[in-house]
Amino acid sequence: MASRRAPGFALSLGITLAVTGAMIVVPLLALIRSASAISFDDFINLTMSPRALASYRLSFGAAAVAAVVNALFGLVTAWVLVRYRFPGRALVDALVDLPFALPTAVAGLALCALYAKTGPLGAPLARAGLDVAFTPIGVVVALTFIGLPFVVRTLQPVLEQLDVGVEEAAALLGASRRQIFARVVLPALLPAWLTGFTLALARGIGEYGSVVFIAGNMPLSTEVTPLLIVTRLEQYDVAGATALALVMLAASFALLLAGNLLQRWGARRLGIA
């Protein structure tokens, strides 16, 4: 599809490189420069301290749980939105994007007020013996909210392209509904599904605004990594903040690369099919 004849290569390359260079690469170099002042031993100590490890466990763990929740319910939601026509469908479809549009701090405040023991949702849950706000569950709730659109939005276009005829053919050949889903639908959806999962995960790991309000922020149990970075910074510990930031950056870059590879894999699969 790409053509050598299209004009504007130099101009678009110039703008793109200038902006990504100045806005992304230079700041990253500043981070790396700042991190390179830390000796290797210190770096290991800073990034492998019990508090740091506990915060990774929470940030990555809660993000993973939230991404799994989103993957399951996101699949159902996308399926419903694409395959069924029901009153209010357009409204529901528009609402899926709400977490993109709603400022994270507002989401955090609202979730915290709702799920605190005195809140309208927190009170009945507390009576049932489940504390949500200020526990890791609260973090999962916030990250589920934040990551909700990703799976739905990556699955929707693929589902739309999916040929219902193939499913009907499978049904005519005697496949059960479960078999059709497992053998026909799921393989086609898998790359997009995984991409959505990866995006939700990446977003969840770094999330700060919505989480600080609802997490208990206890070191070693309900403290997320971005909060630990803020804490280090406030204690004049730039090296500690930088080291943790580098770990998070590496994680998000790895996830991003994985996401792009998945997309390419998906494109190739669809191309072959």
Next chain:
Amino acid sequence: MLIGIALAFLGIFLLVPLGAVFVFAFRAGVGAWFAALLQPDTVHAIQLTLFVAVVVIPVNVVFGVAAAWLLARFSFPGKGLLLSVVDLPFSVSPIVAGLLFVLLFGRGGVFGALLEAHGLRLIYAVPGIVLTTWFVTLPFVARELLPVLQAQGCAEEEAAYTLGAGAWRTFFVVTLPKVRWALCYGVVLSNARALGEFGAVSVVSGHIRGVTSTMPLQAEILYNQYDFVGCWSVASALTLFALITLVIKKVAEHHCERPRLRRSERQHP
């Protein structure tokens, strides 16, 4: 059954928080809501937030169009890496994003001494907020345009060149009308993020009331002043912006879908 599950899930995770914001905001009445929004510091926060969005969006449009054009129309070594780099701000933790700019422009930062020698102040001032917001919203327009440009192909553009149209003329007359709704969608998304960014801006703002406090930060300040009516009023105003965003987006999508349908009709006469 499936509809029920999907609606219950969305209801619990989306509608309830959304409703809660407005219930909390209007608990003290509509008069109190307006009064809270008309406090001078809050008015300034609203102006600053809109100002940041107005500066960041045109820049994002220029960059987004250039980057999407480059990535869709040309193949060159390092393209995959460039794509990942462009995507990076999207997945970087907002706190890390803020920290990057402190490390660059803070007093001890890379350009700190240079800026200080010239009496320039970026961090803890409006330019720092603009830069950080720009960083976190950078990929949105390019991300939305790229698939549309790729799907469209360049046959029509080539036809235009053959007919003697210049590159710019072709771009504005042939290419842009086809991608304008995707562009609009990207603008809407980056606008939403620009209005609502909290974590990254909070690191570089300095929280000076009435000077460097954006709407999300103002909501936090009011929250910490036990001014919950004020806090929820600002939060609900931001939520209103978000809902307007969704409406515009829906309109954009609607327009996006129609040409696609027409093309498929053409393919299957």
Next chain:
Amino acid sequence: MRAVLFSLAGCLSWLSCSSGTSTPTLLNVSFDPTRELYDDVNAAFSQKWQREHGSAVTLRQSHGGSGKQARAVLDGLEADVVTLALSLDIDVLATQAQLLPVDWQGRLPDHSAPFSSTIVFLVRAGNPKAIHDWGDLSRAGIAVIAPNPKTSGGARLVTLAAWDHARRSGPAVDDAERDARAAAFLTRLYRNVPVLDTGARAAATTFAERGIGDVLVSWESDARLLLARPDIGKDLELVMPSSSIRADLPVAVIDKNVDLHGTRAIAEAYVAFLYSPEAQAIAARHHYRPTNPEILAGSVFPDVAQRSVDEIAGSWREAQQRFFDDGGVFDQIFLDVARASR
């Protein structure tokens, strides 16, 4: 389109109002619970300045955790005056960035601290859990709300006061045993903390608005501000522990920034004003303990034995190194807390 026009108009008006400020501007970077105090102090000072000099002055405020605010000033937030929770946070500005001389504490009376505060308990009305002193906070079944000492200056005072109390109560043994006793006490106390908020205000909201916990351990000024609130004050009750810490709240002019802005005269007048009877009375009204003995005598502050940070830990610097730096007492306590809860 209308949105674009509206925002353009907004941005123009914003630009015009920022370019129209020819009046000198003073930025006071302060910590979390002083928001209401400095609102009133600033109003009084600008009136006084207008009266005496016939020209207006604009006072700007920034509030946040003490360490966070100092960090921002260190990184370039151009504060003319800082009014923070700990002298340590101002020391950092002097030692790490030479923004002011290291002997800044000698430039103003009372080691540059015009007011002080202390740490008190706030419980639910009627004190249903019978919380009277530090020892009660470590009882099983008590939920304690206190902010995070890593991010909040007030929380560091809480930790030090609790440590000091535990160290000095009980049989007199040697120092090592006292320290061990205090560490064990703090471990039991922090095991009772369900939420470790980042700042004093967030902790107060968790306790008063969200209804979490049996006792809030926080600034006296903040506790009494909550008590005075018409909506939630009646559900709360103040408890003074038998001993607490004396928190001197230091202020300083940031020399480098006032010279840059040409605001030295105003900044110095501002910090001097904090010692004036007028400002001291405002402070007393906001439940900060004034240094002016007459105004202190004329206002009601509950009696509590207050020990200074120097008495407890030698100095702020030593307290920070020993308790709150990485690998310090506080980290050790949290390792124990995490181990115990597993």
